[in-house]
Amino acid sequence: MEDAAVEEAEVSGGAAEFAPALVAAHPLGRSVAVAVGPELRVFDLKASSAVSLSDNSGGGSHSDAIRAISFSANGALFASAGDDKLVKVWKTDSWCCIRTITSEKRVSAVAISNDGTYVTFADKFGVIWLVTMGESGGEQEPTDNKPVSIFGHYCSIITSMKFSPDGRFIATADRDFKIRITSLPKKPLRGAHEIQSFCLGHTDFVSCIAFTCLSEGPSFLLSGGGDSTVRLWDYINGCLLDTCQVRDKVGELLEPNETEDNNLSVADICPTNDGLLVAVAIQSLNGVMLLACDLIAKKLSFLKVVTTEKCYIPTSLSSSFSADLLWTVMGASNMPNQATSQLCTRLKIIPHFKKDPLAGCDHVPTVLEDSEVPHGEKLLLALQGSLDIAKQEEVLASVLAALKVSMHKMLVKKHYSEERREQRKRGRNDKKIKK
Amino acid sequence: MASGDGANGGGGGGQGKLPRKRFYRARAHSNPLSDSHFPIPISPDEVDLSQHYPRYFPSGEGEARQGDAAVPRIRFADVGCGFGGLLVGLSTLFPDTLMIGMELRDKVTEYVKERILALRASNPGKYDNISVVRTNSMKYIPNYFRKAQLSKMFFLFPDPHFKEKNHRRRVISMQLLDEYAYVMEVGGIIYTITDVEELGEWMRSCLEKHPLFEAIPEEETKADPVVKLLSTATEEGQKVARNGGQTFQAIFRRISLQE
Numbered sequence: 188m189e190d191a192a193v194e195e196a197e198v199s200g201g202a203a204e205f206a207p208a209l210v211a212a213h214p215l216g217r218s219v220a221v222a223v224g225p226e227l228r229v230f231d232l233k234a235s236s237a238v239s240l241s242d243n244s245g246g247g248s249h250s251d252a253i254r255a256i257s258f259s260a261n262g263a264l265f266a267s268a269g270d271d272k273l274v275k276v277w278k279t280d281s282w283c284c285i286r287t288i289t290s291e292k293r294v295s296a297v298a299i300s301n302d303g304t305y306v307t308f309a310d311k312f313g314v315i316w317l318v319t320m321g322e323s324g325g326e327q328e329p330t331d332n333k334p335v336s337i338f339g340h341y342c343s344i345i346t347s348m349k350f351s352p353d354g355r356f357i358a359t360a361d362r363d364f365k366i367r368i369t370s371l372p373k374k375p376l377r378g379a380h381e382i383q384s385f386c387l388g389h390t391d392f393v394s395c396i397a398f399t400c401l402s403e404g405p406s407f408l409l410s411g412g413g414d415s416t417v418r419l420w421d422y423i424n425g426c427l428l429d430t431c432q433v434r435d436k437v438g439e440l441l442e443p444n445e446t447e448d449n450n451l452s453v454a455d456i457c458p459t460n461d462g463l464l465v466a467v468a469i470q471s472l473n474g475v476m477l478l479a480c481d482l483i484a485k486k487l488s489f490l491k492v493v494t495t496e497k498c499y500i501p502t503s504l505s506s507s508f509s510a511d512l513l514w515t516v517m518g519a520s521n522m523p524n525q526a527t528s529q530l531c532t533r534l535k536i537i538p539h540f541k542k543d544p545l546a547g548c549d550h551v552p553t554v555l556e557d558s559e560v561p562h563g564e565k566l567l568l569a570l571q572g573s574l575d576i577a578k579q580e581e582v583l584a585s586v587l588a589a590l591k592v593s594m595h596k597m598l599v600k601k602h603y604s605e606e607r608r609e610q611r612k613r614g615r616n617d618k619k620i621k622k
Numbered sequence: 623m624a625s626g627d628g629a630n631g632g633g634g635g636g637q638g639k640l641p642r643k644r645f646y647r648a649r650a651h652s653n654p655l656s657d658s659h660f661p662i663p664i665s666p667d668e669v670d671l672s673q674h675y676p677r678y679f680p681s682g683e684g685e686a687r688q689g690d691a692a693v694p695r696i697r698f699a700d701v702g703c704g705f706g707g708l709l710v711g712l713s714t715l716f717p718d719t720l721m722i723g724m725e726l727r728d729k730v731t732e733y734v735k736e737r738i739l740a741l742r743a744s745n746p747g748k749y750d751n752i753s754v755v756r757t758n759s760m761k762y763i764p765n766y767f768r769k770a771q772l773s774k775m776f777f778l779f780p781d782p783h784f785k786e787k788n789h790r791r792r793v794i795s796m797q798l799l800d801e802y803a804y805v806m807e808v809g810g811i812i813y814t815i816t817d818v819e820e821l822g823e824w825m826r827s828c829l830e831k832h833p834l835f836e837a838i839p840e841e842e843t844k845a846d847p848v849v850k851l852l853s854t855a856t857e858e859g860q861k862v863a864r865n866g867g868q869t870f871q872a873i874f875r876r877i878s879l880q881e
Contacts, residue, residue: 338797
């Protein structure tokens with residue numbers, strides 16, 4: 188029994204440290220950023236060159252795993268944050284860091300308001316903090332430009348945070364199955380206290396959320412989670428509109444021994460700009476699942492899976508509004524026995540990431556070969572960290588093994604058996620002292 | 623102990639059936655931050671009211687009547703109801719209002735369940751509007767109630783959590799008031815009372831700072847029959863009264879946001 192307890196603690200401890208690699212594409216297609224561990228890699232697609240980041244903020248550079256990256260809606264700003272409790276805000280024209288904010292706790296999510304006025308980030312206690320960017324904050328309450336807490340999820344780690352397209356709401360998802368839609372007041376420095384709705388329906392942690400809309404139409408919220416579902420929400424009223432069980436579909440594609448329950452969490456989702464498609468990354472699925480998203484009938488339906496090579500499981504997805512490219516990345520840091528030199532990632536691009544009404548279901552997009560990638564080796568070298576396929580294979584094989592178990596373990600609430608709980612109760616420190 | 627339980631005035635016949643507290647000994651406190659091991663409804667739609675209020679929801683009808691506007695809904699929530707004194711007191715005061723007590727301690731919840739069943743058995747037609755659920759209301763309030771569903775919320779003698787590092791465990795905080803405001807209708811009333819001055823000030827200042835609540839004038843609270851129950855109906859309140867202690871109330875109204 189004792190051994191089992193120790194073992195369980197170790198496994199879960201390792202999983203909590205695990206940090207998947209992230210990718211974010213500039214909304215106007217000017218650049219792409221990849222984060223793995225403390226490393227932030229940026230490639231300028233216009234200049235066709237790797238970007239060397241500069242820092243005028245006076246803060247240090249990232250020293251621990253980056254957990255969240257995000258471009259602002261117009262692409263002018265970029266934010267990165269993570270386990271080193273630093274939130275760094277970058278200007279994307281020069282890729283110069285203009286602000287480094289120190290959080291009291293580790294940061295799990297970051298977002299920039301649509302007009303670029305505010306940066307919000309969520310810490311390990313589930314508290315959402317807000318900082319005013321630039322000098323325009325002058326007419327607001329006197330502020331020493333420190334982050335202020337605006338609301339919180341009660342002691343639940345925020346997994347994803349997004350501003351609604353109209354800028355009226357902030358959506359936050361957490362490990363306790365919840366999505367909260369909060370009204371963003373005109374003066375958010377006094378706190379965002381009015382809850383518009385809760386989107387409740389997930390039966391496990393919510394790992395990712397994304398807003399989607401038809402052009403000029405109302406917007407909707409998409410979410411994915413540990414219950415292997417992608418859900419479509421009327422977030423204004425907190426109504427669940429449709430649920431797509433991705434487990435069944437993946438089950439058909441994988442070999443039977445690969446479909447153990449906890450391996451099929453939704454890792455990331457990414458809708459197309461036109462709102463007609465959703466790309467879904469699923470832990471253990473070598474490829475990207477495409478769902479058709481009918482916002483008029485309010486239905487999500489399985490379309491197809493774009494498969495990649497066997498050892499490629501994307502951890503993060505992103506697309507820019509201008510180019511029809513879906514960027515995917517695979518990689519991880521903070522795994523046991525991982526050297527820092529091994530912060531290798533693998534990048535794949537899926538072209539034609541849009542729903543062409545004429546092509547219909549017959550048109551199957553395929554993943555670009557490395558030789559077909561725009562800017563070729565230059566881009567791959569900058570974002571992957573290495574071009575050495577043999578070395579990559581070696582690193583990625585270990586990442587692959589970790590990914591299949593850790594992605595879920597990182598976010599799931601721990602469940603202890605009845606016996607384990609009783610055992611823990613008996614071993615409580617306050618009881619020991621009494622004896 | 624059981625003799626202090628003055629609110630169980632359920633008539634002589636039921637006395638034998640009422641649960642005895644000595645068999646439901648529990649710790650005085652429970653950690654609200656620990657992850658829970660009891661079932662939680664995924665959303666308010668999944669709260670099975672027929673289980674709680676069988677007279678209002680005869681079995682089998684519960685599902686079919688969901689969409690009906692006339693379906694009664696829970697209107698009062700007693701958060702941290704303890705041994706249920708307030709619920710029992712309110713039950714006869716508002717005989718047509720569904721109310722629920724929320725309690726984190728397992729054994730205490732069991733006691734309240736038994737108490738309500740015993741009261742119902744010995745007073746046919748009464749106490750059908752109260753029930754209790756074991757849950758962590760600091761984490762799962764939105765799982766039980768829809769937006770603007772509640773007209774009254776009660777926080778009577780909550781744990782004081784004196785240390786600053788434990789202030790986040792207090793059941794009234796700016797963060798949690800957001801959620802309470804969400805489940806309360808505009809015009810709804812939140813009642814708080816404590817015998818700990820420091821906590822009383824804390825709860826009052828949180829409510830005063832919160833843009834969705836406003837203080838209710840004293841003359842209005844004096845006329846409110848519920849206010850008397852705050853210090854007399856509950857076990858904690860009676861204990862304080864016995865010891866001649868002071869209590870600190872903060873009673874606020876849910877208002878709509880003014881910007």
